[in-house]
Amino acid sequence: MATETQPPESAAITGAFNPSIPANGISPALHLPGDHVDIGAGTITASVAPPSEGDAGLPHETLREMYRLLALSRALDERMWQLNRSGKAAFVVSGQGHEAAQIGAAFALDRERDILVPYYRDLAISVAFGLTATDIMLGALARAADPTTGGRQMPAHYGSSRLRIITSSSPVSTQIPIATGTAYAAKVRKTGQVSLVCFGEGGSSEGDFHESCNFAGIYKLPVIFFCENNRYAISVPQNQQMAIDNVADRAAGYGFPGVIVDGTDLLAVYLVVREAADRARRGDGPTLVEAKVYRFHPHTSDDDDRAYRSPEEVKAWRAHDPVAQFARRCREVGALTDDDLQRVTVDIRAEVNSATDAAEAAPLPDPATFDRYVYAGGEAGSEDRRPSNG
Secondary structure, three states: OOOOOOOOOOHHHHHHHOOOOOOOOOOOOOOOOOOOOOOOOOOOOOEEOOOOOOOOOOOHHHHHHHHHHHHHHHHHHHHHHHHHHOOOOOOOOOOOOOHHHHHHHHHHOOOOOOEEEOOOOOHHHHHHOOOOHHHHHHHHOOOOOOOOOOOOOOOOOOOEOOOOEOOOOOOOOOHHHHHHHHHHHHHHHOOOOOEEEEEEHHHHHOHHHHHHHHHHHHHOOOEEEEEEEOOEEOOEEHHHOOOOOOHHHHHHHHOOOEEEEEOOOHHHHHHHHHHHHHHHHOOOOOEEEEEEOOOOOOOOOOOOHHHOOOHHHHHHHHOOOHHHHHHHHHHHOOOOOHHHHHHHHHHHHHHHHHHHHHHHHOOOOOHHHOOOOOOOOOOOOOOOOOOOOO
């Protein structure tokens, strides 16, 4: 007589249903990094990208531009945080810790024709696609000249029709079906464009994510689902909002590859997204890229992260600061010297100061135009073309 056996439960499932979280809600060492960022643990079907080496075959000029945009994004983020704490910026969503993943992804795309659908933490990738320091500051201070929303949207909702950056809404993951739609249009029109959409690991638990992946997989659409996994869905740690260790493992259920990459390794992300973009342009369909990152600041300026993670955890991750890591890499390969890095710092400080001054001097939106752009009426700054009452 055959003996029935039960397969052993995976550690991920066991941990999800039997979490050992102390009474204060903070799990010691829950997300503490080791000597290398902890990627690929518990992988089921996804592949794990290797660390990058050297200059990844890129010219030094490209490495220098990558670093400049990386450092500029960090400086802008820091300035917005300062403006918030001084009472000048009402609300800030920080992307500090995410920048290397975003810059690596941006440089892997064709920034002259591809489509970007960011989420609210995507300052760096939006800057890499062409938004200027002044554009960012005008949005942070809700000025009328804000090119993304005319000062009407919550800050960090980046967008530009000229640059093919499609602004997202505040509800989590609603941007993902939009990217699937633009990818479908690109396939039908044979434009050769690739769409890249960004979201956090919490967003991958929303229905919008799953429906979009399913549709994209069926029709082999040229879209890259780019998950910036920073371990927390606002205050909820990953092991309490999904029963697997890696978002990228979900790709297999929709018939396309999932790849896990160290999001603090800019060049590793570049290589992974470049391959995903090449695959999409060949007509081979989507890729789900999961960049393991960490956010250094609270979820937003209105959040107190001490309620759900320890200062020791944040301090440990700051030792893996992707901006400092890429500066070291650029020195190692001879792309930048210490003097070069100092000059970049000075130039960026001047650029951010100038952008801040310009935004602070710019006028606020006229209250009489509060309902402009509710109806179709053209770009920000155009005349109001609302329907008449007649």
